[in-house]
Amino acid sequence: MASSLAWTIPTPWPAMSSFAEVQLAELDERALVQACLEGQPGAFDLIVERHRRAVYQLCYRIVGNHEDASDLSQDVFLRAFRGLRSFRGHSSLSTWLYRIAVNVCLNRLGARNAPEPIDDRQFVDDRAESAAERLLRRERASRLRRAIARLPRKQRLTVVLRAFHEMSHQQIAEVLGSSVGAVKANFFHALGNLKRILDE
Protein backbone atom coordinates (compact mmCIF):
# COMPACT_ATOMS: atom_id res chain seq x y z
CA MET A 1 0.00 0.00 0.00
CA ALA A 2 1.13 3.56 -0.69
CA SER A 3 2.50 5.54 2.21
CA SER A 4 -0.12 7.39 4.10
CA LEU A 5 1.96 10.57 3.93
CA ALA A 6 2.00 10.67 0.12
CA TRP A 7 -0.30 13.70 0.14
CA THR A 8 -1.31 14.57 -3.37
CA ILE A 9 -3.88 16.96 -4.65
CA PRO A 10 -7.02 15.28 -3.45
CA THR A 11 -9.19 14.11 -6.28
CA PRO A 12 -12.89 14.53 -5.71
CA TRP A 13 -14.50 11.33 -4.59
CA PRO A 14 -16.84 10.07 -7.35
CA ALA A 15 -20.38 10.51 -6.13
CA MET A 16 -22.89 7.72 -6.36
CA SER A 17 -26.36 8.44 -7.54
CA SER A 18 -28.39 9.80 -4.67
CA PHE A 19 -31.05 7.14 -5.09
CA ALA A 20 -28.49 4.33 -4.84
CA GLU A 21 -26.92 6.01 -1.82
CA VAL A 22 -30.25 6.19 -0.03
CA GLN A 23 -30.97 2.57 -0.84
CA LEU A 24 -27.65 1.36 0.52
CA ALA A 25 -27.79 3.60 3.57
CA GLU A 26 -31.11 2.05 4.55
CA LEU A 27 -29.75 -1.49 4.55
CA ASP A 28 -28.88 -3.20 7.80
CA GLU A 29 -25.42 -4.68 8.24
CA ARG A 30 -26.18 -8.13 6.93
CA ALA A 31 -28.02 -6.77 3.89
CA LEU A 32 -25.16 -4.38 3.22
CA VAL A 33 -22.66 -7.22 3.32
CA GLN A 34 -24.89 -9.19 0.95
CA ALA A 35 -25.00 -6.21 -1.39
CA CYS A 36 -21.19 -6.15 -1.35
CA LEU A 37 -21.04 -9.84 -2.20
CA GLU A 38 -23.41 -9.25 -5.08
CA GLY A 39 -21.08 -6.56 -6.38
CA GLN A 40 -23.46 -3.68 -5.87
CA PRO A 41 -21.50 -0.46 -6.54
CA GLY A 42 -20.84 1.63 -3.48
CA ALA A 43 -21.78 -1.01 -0.94
CA PHE A 44 -18.27 -1.72 0.26
CA ASP A 45 -17.41 1.96 0.11
CA LEU A 46 -20.21 2.58 2.56
CA ILE A 47 -18.84 -0.03 4.94
CA VAL A 48 -15.42 1.62 4.78
CA GLU A 49 -16.89 5.04 5.37
CA ARG A 50 -18.83 3.88 8.43
CA HIS A 51 -15.99 2.04 10.13
CA ARG A 52 -12.78 3.69 8.95
CA ARG A 53 -12.36 6.03 11.91
CA ALA A 54 -12.87 3.35 14.55
CA VAL A 55 -10.53 0.95 12.77
CA TYR A 56 -7.88 3.62 12.33
CA GLN A 57 -8.10 4.62 16.01
CA LEU A 58 -7.78 1.03 17.13
CA CYS A 59 -4.74 0.50 14.93
CA TYR A 60 -3.27 3.75 16.19
CA ARG A 61 -3.67 2.72 19.81
CA ILE A 62 -2.04 -0.62 19.18
CA VAL A 63 0.91 0.47 17.09
CA GLY A 64 1.25 3.97 18.47
CA ASN A 65 1.85 6.09 15.38
CA HIS A 66 -0.04 7.59 12.45
CA GLU A 67 2.01 6.12 9.60
CA ASP A 68 1.55 2.52 10.61
CA ALA A 69 -2.03 3.08 11.71
CA SER A 70 -2.93 4.48 8.30
CA ASP A 71 -1.31 1.63 6.36
CA LEU A 72 -2.64 -1.05 8.64
CA SER A 73 -6.19 0.25 8.67
CA GLN A 74 -6.23 0.25 4.87
CA ASP A 75 -4.93 -3.29 4.97
CA VAL A 76 -7.74 -4.20 7.37
CA PHE A 77 -10.39 -3.20 4.85
CA LEU A 78 -8.69 -4.98 2.00
CA ARG A 79 -8.57 -8.16 4.07
CA ALA A 80 -12.18 -7.62 5.04
CA PHE A 81 -13.15 -7.40 1.37
CA ARG A 82 -11.30 -10.63 0.60
CA GLY A 83 -12.88 -12.44 3.52
CA LEU A 84 -16.35 -10.96 3.30
CA ARG A 85 -17.91 -14.32 2.50
CA SER A 86 -16.75 -15.60 5.88
CA PHE A 87 -18.75 -12.96 7.78
CA ARG A 88 -21.68 -14.89 9.19
CA GLY A 89 -23.38 -12.11 11.13
CA HIS A 90 -22.93 -13.84 14.51
CA SER A 91 -21.14 -10.71 15.76
CA SER A 92 -21.46 -7.13 14.63
CA LEU A 93 -19.53 -5.97 11.60
CA SER A 94 -17.45 -3.64 13.79
CA THR A 95 -16.44 -6.51 16.08
CA TRP A 96 -15.48 -8.57 13.03
CA LEU A 97 -13.44 -5.67 11.65
CA TYR A 98 -11.79 -5.14 15.01
CA ARG A 99 -10.76 -8.79 15.05
CA ILE A 100 -9.09 -8.35 11.67
CA ALA A 101 -7.45 -5.13 12.87
CA VAL A 102 -6.05 -6.78 15.99
CA ASN A 103 -4.56 -9.62 13.95
CA VAL A 104 -3.11 -7.27 11.36
CA CYS A 105 -1.55 -5.06 14.04
CA LEU A 106 -0.18 -7.97 16.04
CA ASN A 107 1.39 -9.37 12.87
CA ARG A 108 3.08 -6.04 12.30
CA LEU A 109 4.26 -5.83 15.89
CA GLY A 110 5.44 -9.42 15.74
CA ALA A 111 7.48 -8.68 12.63
CA ARG A 112 9.23 -5.88 14.46
CA ASN A 113 9.70 -7.74 17.77
CA ALA A 114 9.02 -4.53 19.67
CA PRO A 115 6.22 -2.02 19.69
CA GLU A 116 6.77 1.26 17.92
CA PRO A 117 7.28 4.29 20.12
CA ILE A 118 4.06 6.00 20.99
CA ASP A 119 3.26 9.02 18.87
CA ASP A 120 3.30 12.06 21.11
CA ARG A 121 1.38 14.33 18.78
CA GLN A 122 -1.63 15.84 20.40
CA PHE A 123 -4.65 17.48 18.89
CA VAL A 124 -6.46 18.73 21.93
CA ASP A 125 -7.94 22.14 22.33
CA ASP A 126 -5.87 23.39 25.21
CA ARG A 127 -6.61 27.07 24.87
CA ALA A 128 -8.41 27.11 28.21
CA GLU A 129 -5.46 25.67 30.07
CA SER A 130 -2.61 27.47 31.67
CA ALA A 131 0.85 26.64 30.49
CA ALA A 132 1.60 24.73 33.67
CA GLU A 133 -1.56 22.68 33.42
CA ARG A 134 -0.85 21.95 29.79
CA LEU A 135 2.65 20.80 30.59
CA LEU A 136 1.45 18.61 33.43
CA ARG A 137 -1.27 17.02 31.30
CA ARG A 138 1.10 16.28 28.48
CA GLU A 139 3.63 14.75 30.77
CA ARG A 140 0.99 12.56 32.41
CA ALA A 141 -0.37 11.48 29.07
CA SER A 142 3.07 10.66 27.79
CA ARG A 143 3.82 8.53 30.84
CA LEU A 144 0.54 6.70 30.45
CA ARG A 145 1.16 5.95 26.80
CA ARG A 146 4.63 4.62 27.57
CA ALA A 147 3.20 2.51 30.38
CA ILE A 148 0.54 1.03 28.09
CA ALA A 149 3.22 0.25 25.54
CA ARG A 150 5.08 -1.81 28.14
CA LEU A 151 2.13 -4.09 28.87
CA PRO A 152 2.02 -7.63 27.53
CA ARG A 153 0.16 -7.68 24.24
CA LYS A 154 -3.10 -9.20 25.36
CA GLN A 155 -3.30 -6.89 28.36
CA ARG A 156 -2.49 -3.92 26.14
CA LEU A 157 -5.19 -4.90 23.67
CA THR A 158 -7.73 -5.41 26.45
CA VAL A 159 -7.04 -1.96 27.93
CA VAL A 160 -7.21 -0.31 24.52
CA LEU A 161 -10.45 -1.98 23.53
CA ARG A 162 -12.13 -1.51 26.89
CA ALA A 163 -10.95 1.90 28.00
CA PHE A 164 -10.63 3.68 24.66
CA HIS A 165 -13.08 1.90 22.38
CA GLU A 166 -15.62 1.25 25.12
CA MET A 167 -16.20 -2.28 23.95
CA SER A 168 -17.98 -4.68 26.25
CA HIS A 169 -16.12 -7.64 27.66
CA GLN A 170 -18.20 -9.89 25.45
CA GLN A 171 -17.17 -7.97 22.34
CA ILE A 172 -13.53 -7.99 23.40
CA ALA A 173 -13.76 -11.75 23.94
CA GLU A 174 -15.05 -12.14 20.37
CA VAL A 175 -12.30 -9.94 18.97
CA LEU A 176 -9.51 -11.66 20.87
CA GLY A 177 -10.95 -15.14 20.67
CA SER A 178 -11.05 -15.44 24.46
CA SER A 179 -13.67 -16.03 27.10
CA VAL A 180 -15.34 -13.19 28.99
CA GLY A 181 -13.71 -14.35 32.21
CA ALA A 182 -10.27 -14.30 30.59
CA VAL A 183 -10.90 -10.79 29.25
CA LYS A 184 -11.88 -9.51 32.68
CA ALA A 185 -8.86 -11.17 34.25
CA ASN A 186 -6.60 -9.61 31.59
CA PHE A 187 -8.16 -6.23 32.21
CA PHE A 188 -7.64 -6.58 35.96
CA HIS A 189 -3.98 -7.52 35.61
CA ALA A 190 -3.40 -4.84 32.95
CA LEU A 191 -4.65 -2.09 35.26
CA GLY A 192 -2.60 -3.49 38.11
CA ASN A 193 0.52 -3.45 35.97
CA LEU A 194 -0.22 0.07 34.76
CA LYS A 195 -0.47 1.33 38.30
CA ARG A 196 2.78 -0.39 39.19
CA ILE A 197 4.58 1.09 36.16
CA LEU A 198 3.22 4.58 36.79
CA ASP A 199 4.28 4.42 40.42
CA GLU A 200 7.87 3.57 39.48
Added chain:
Amino acid sequence: MHLSPEELVDLAEGTRAESGVPHLLGCYACRQRLADLRAAMAVVEGDAVSRVPEPPLVFWDQFQQRVSEAVLAERRRRSAALWRLMDFVQPRVLVPLTAAAALAVTIAFVNLHGPRMRSSTDGPRPVASIPGDAGAASFARGDLLRDSLDDDPSLQLIADLAADIDWSAADVAGATVGLSARSSADHAVVHMKPEDLKELQRLLRLELGT
Protein backbone atom coordinates in the same frame (compact mmCIF):
# COMPACT_ATOMS: atom_id res chain seq x y z
CA MET B 1 -11.54 -16.91 49.86
CA HIS B 2 -10.72 -13.58 48.22
CA LEU B 3 -12.60 -12.07 45.33
CA SER B 4 -11.49 -13.14 41.84
CA PRO B 5 -10.20 -10.61 39.29
CA GLU B 6 -13.46 -10.98 37.34
CA GLU B 7 -15.53 -10.18 40.41
CA LEU B 8 -13.38 -7.14 41.24
CA VAL B 9 -13.72 -5.84 37.66
CA ASP B 10 -17.51 -6.21 37.87
CA LEU B 11 -17.52 -4.28 41.14
CA ALA B 12 -15.20 -1.56 39.83
CA GLU B 13 -17.30 -1.09 36.71
CA GLY B 14 -20.53 -1.07 38.65
CA THR B 15 -22.07 -4.09 36.95
CA ARG B 16 -22.27 -5.73 40.37
CA ALA B 17 -23.42 -4.02 43.54
CA GLU B 18 -21.13 -4.03 46.56
CA SER B 19 -24.09 -4.81 48.75
CA GLY B 20 -24.34 -8.13 47.02
CA VAL B 21 -20.78 -9.09 48.06
CA PRO B 22 -20.69 -9.56 51.87
CA HIS B 23 -17.04 -10.62 51.69
CA LEU B 24 -15.99 -7.02 51.01
CA LEU B 25 -17.20 -5.81 54.37
CA GLY B 26 -14.89 -8.18 56.20
CA CYS B 27 -11.82 -8.24 53.89
CA TYR B 28 -9.44 -5.24 53.90
CA ALA B 29 -7.24 -6.77 51.17
CA CYS B 30 -10.11 -7.06 48.71
CA ARG B 31 -11.33 -3.55 49.51
CA GLN B 32 -7.82 -2.24 48.85
CA ARG B 33 -7.52 -4.13 45.56
CA LEU B 34 -10.89 -2.73 44.50
CA ALA B 35 -9.78 0.81 45.34
CA ASP B 36 -6.53 0.41 43.41
CA LEU B 37 -8.45 -0.93 40.45
CA ARG B 38 -10.84 1.99 40.43
CA ALA B 39 -7.95 4.46 40.66
CA ALA B 40 -6.18 2.87 37.68
CA MET B 41 -9.38 2.89 35.65
CA ALA B 42 -9.86 6.57 36.44
CA VAL B 43 -6.34 7.38 35.25
CA VAL B 44 -6.76 5.49 31.99
CA GLU B 45 -10.29 6.51 31.15
CA GLY B 46 -9.89 10.08 32.31
CA ASP B 47 -6.87 10.81 30.21
CA ALA B 48 -8.29 12.98 27.47
CA VAL B 49 -5.01 13.15 25.63
CA SER B 50 -4.97 9.41 25.21
CA ARG B 51 -7.50 9.98 22.48
CA VAL B 52 -6.14 9.40 19.04
CA PRO B 53 -5.02 12.54 17.24
CA GLU B 54 -7.58 13.29 14.55
CA PRO B 55 -5.99 13.41 11.08
CA PRO B 56 -6.90 16.21 8.67
CA LEU B 57 -10.14 15.85 6.71
CA VAL B 58 -8.26 15.34 3.43
CA PHE B 59 -6.75 12.19 4.95
CA TRP B 60 -10.13 10.48 5.04
CA ASP B 61 -10.91 11.26 1.39
CA GLN B 62 -7.60 9.84 0.31
CA PHE B 63 -8.03 6.89 2.65
CA GLN B 64 -11.39 6.08 1.05
CA GLN B 65 -9.94 6.39 -2.42
CA ARG B 66 -6.93 4.19 -1.68
CA VAL B 67 -9.10 1.47 -0.23
CA SER B 68 -11.42 1.64 -3.22
CA GLU B 69 -8.49 1.34 -5.64
CA ALA B 70 -7.12 -1.61 -3.73
CA VAL B 71 -10.51 -3.32 -3.83
CA LEU B 72 -10.78 -2.69 -7.57
CA ALA B 73 -7.32 -4.14 -8.13
CA GLU B 74 -8.35 -7.17 -6.09
CA ARG B 75 -11.46 -7.68 -8.25
CA ARG B 76 -9.37 -7.46 -11.43
CA ARG B 77 -6.82 -9.87 -10.01
CA ARG B 78 -9.58 -12.39 -9.29
CA SER B 79 -11.02 -12.05 -12.81
CA ALA B 80 -7.59 -12.50 -14.37
CA ALA B 81 -6.94 -15.57 -12.25
CA LEU B 82 -10.25 -17.07 -13.33
CA TRP B 83 -9.47 -16.50 -17.02
CA ARG B 84 -6.01 -18.04 -16.59
CA LEU B 85 -7.61 -21.08 -15.02
CA MET B 86 -10.06 -21.39 -17.90
CA ASP B 87 -7.22 -21.09 -20.44
CA PHE B 88 -5.45 -23.92 -18.68
CA VAL B 89 -8.44 -26.16 -18.21
CA GLN B 90 -10.16 -25.71 -21.56
CA PRO B 91 -7.77 -27.54 -23.96
CA ARG B 92 -6.84 -30.20 -21.45
CA VAL B 93 -10.18 -31.02 -19.99
CA LEU B 94 -13.12 -29.26 -21.58
CA VAL B 95 -12.45 -30.13 -25.23
CA PRO B 96 -11.99 -33.89 -24.67
CA LEU B 97 -14.86 -33.83 -22.22
CA THR B 98 -17.12 -32.12 -24.73
CA ALA B 99 -16.18 -34.59 -27.44
CA ALA B 100 -16.83 -37.55 -25.17
CA ALA B 101 -20.15 -36.08 -24.09
CA ALA B 102 -21.22 -35.57 -27.73
CA LEU B 103 -20.29 -39.14 -28.56
CA ALA B 104 -22.17 -40.48 -25.55
CA VAL B 105 -25.26 -38.52 -26.53
CA THR B 106 -25.07 -39.86 -30.09
CA ILE B 107 -24.74 -43.46 -28.93
CA ALA B 108 -27.56 -43.05 -26.41
CA PHE B 109 -29.81 -41.53 -29.07
CA VAL B 110 -29.14 -44.36 -31.50
CA ASN B 111 -29.74 -46.98 -28.85
CA LEU B 112 -32.98 -45.38 -27.74
CA HIS B 113 -34.50 -44.85 -31.17
CA GLY B 114 -33.38 -47.96 -33.07
CA PRO B 115 -34.56 -51.44 -32.04
CA ARG B 116 -31.78 -54.02 -32.06
CA MET B 117 -31.72 -56.55 -34.95
CA ARG B 118 -29.43 -59.42 -34.28
CA SER B 119 -27.25 -60.58 -31.50
CA SER B 120 -23.57 -60.36 -32.24
CA THR B 121 -23.19 -64.02 -31.28
CA ASP B 122 -25.12 -65.22 -34.34
CA GLY B 123 -22.21 -65.99 -36.64
CA PRO B 124 -21.12 -63.51 -39.24
CA ARG B 125 -22.65 -60.26 -38.41
CA PRO B 126 -23.99 -58.14 -41.26
CA VAL B 127 -23.40 -54.42 -40.95
CA ALA B 128 -27.08 -53.75 -41.57
CA SER B 129 -30.16 -55.27 -43.06
CA ILE B 130 -30.77 -53.52 -46.32
CA PRO B 131 -34.26 -53.25 -47.71
CA GLY B 132 -35.15 -54.47 -51.14
CA ASP B 133 -33.45 -57.51 -52.66
CA ALA B 134 -30.81 -57.73 -49.93
CA GLY B 135 -31.30 -61.39 -49.14
CA ALA B 136 -28.18 -63.46 -48.92
CA ALA B 137 -26.16 -60.78 -50.65
CA SER B 138 -26.31 -58.72 -47.50
CA PHE B 139 -24.45 -61.40 -45.63
CA ALA B 140 -21.76 -61.40 -48.26
CA ARG B 141 -21.54 -57.67 -48.05
CA GLY B 142 -21.44 -58.02 -44.32
CA ASP B 143 -18.48 -60.36 -44.55
CA LEU B 144 -16.77 -58.07 -47.00
CA LEU B 145 -17.26 -55.07 -44.81
CA ARG B 146 -16.29 -57.02 -41.75
CA ASP B 147 -13.00 -57.81 -43.45
CA SER B 148 -12.62 -54.13 -44.13
CA LEU B 149 -13.25 -53.38 -40.49
CA ASP B 150 -10.60 -55.84 -39.50
CA ASP B 151 -8.21 -53.92 -41.73
CA ASP B 152 -9.35 -50.58 -40.43
CA PRO B 153 -10.31 -50.75 -36.73
CA SER B 154 -11.26 -47.08 -36.67
CA LEU B 155 -14.40 -47.99 -38.55
CA GLN B 156 -15.48 -50.39 -35.81
CA LEU B 157 -17.28 -47.67 -33.85
CA ILE B 158 -19.34 -46.66 -36.87
CA ALA B 159 -20.10 -50.31 -37.55
CA ASP B 160 -21.23 -50.84 -33.98
CA LEU B 161 -23.53 -47.86 -34.20
CA ALA B 162 -24.93 -48.90 -37.55
CA ALA B 163 -25.48 -52.49 -36.39
CA ASP B 164 -28.38 -51.34 -34.28
CA ILE B 165 -30.06 -49.36 -37.01
CA ASP B 166 -33.28 -50.78 -38.38
CA TRP B 167 -33.00 -49.93 -42.04
CA SER B 168 -36.56 -50.99 -42.73
CA ALA B 169 -37.88 -48.54 -40.19
CA ALA B 170 -35.47 -45.92 -41.45
CA ASP B 171 -36.71 -46.48 -44.95
CA VAL B 172 -40.31 -46.13 -43.84
CA ALA B 173 -39.42 -42.96 -42.00
CA GLY B 174 -37.86 -41.58 -45.14
CA ALA B 175 -34.32 -41.56 -43.78
CA THR B 176 -33.02 -43.77 -46.58
CA VAL B 177 -34.16 -41.78 -49.52
CA GLY B 178 -30.73 -42.03 -50.99
CA LEU B 179 -30.76 -45.79 -50.80
CA SER B 180 -34.22 -46.11 -52.28
CA ALA B 181 -33.59 -43.89 -55.29
CA ARG B 182 -32.39 -46.18 -58.05
CA SER B 183 -30.40 -43.46 -59.67
CA SER B 184 -28.36 -42.69 -56.56
CA ALA B 185 -24.79 -43.86 -56.07
CA ASP B 186 -25.73 -45.22 -52.69
CA HIS B 187 -28.39 -47.39 -54.24
CA ALA B 188 -25.89 -48.69 -56.75
CA VAL B 189 -23.34 -49.59 -54.09
CA VAL B 190 -25.90 -51.24 -51.90
CA HIS B 191 -27.16 -53.41 -54.73
CA MET B 192 -23.75 -54.42 -56.18
CA LYS B 193 -22.80 -58.00 -56.63
CA PRO B 194 -20.17 -59.28 -54.18
CA GLU B 195 -17.47 -59.56 -56.85
CA ASP B 196 -18.20 -56.00 -57.96
CA LEU B 197 -17.93 -54.82 -54.39
CA LYS B 198 -14.56 -56.50 -54.03
CA GLU B 199 -13.31 -54.75 -57.12
CA LEU B 200 -14.67 -51.44 -55.83
CA GLN B 201 -12.89 -51.95 -52.55
CA ARG B 202 -9.61 -52.68 -54.37
CA LEU B 203 -9.93 -49.55 -56.41
CA LEU B 204 -10.72 -47.45 -53.38
CA ARG B 205 -7.71 -48.77 -51.52
CA LEU B 206 -5.54 -48.04 -54.50
CA GLU B 207 -6.88 -44.54 -54.68
CA LEU B 208 -6.40 -43.88 -50.95
CA GLY B 209 -2.97 -45.42 -50.97
CA THR B 210 -3.76 -47.88 -48.19
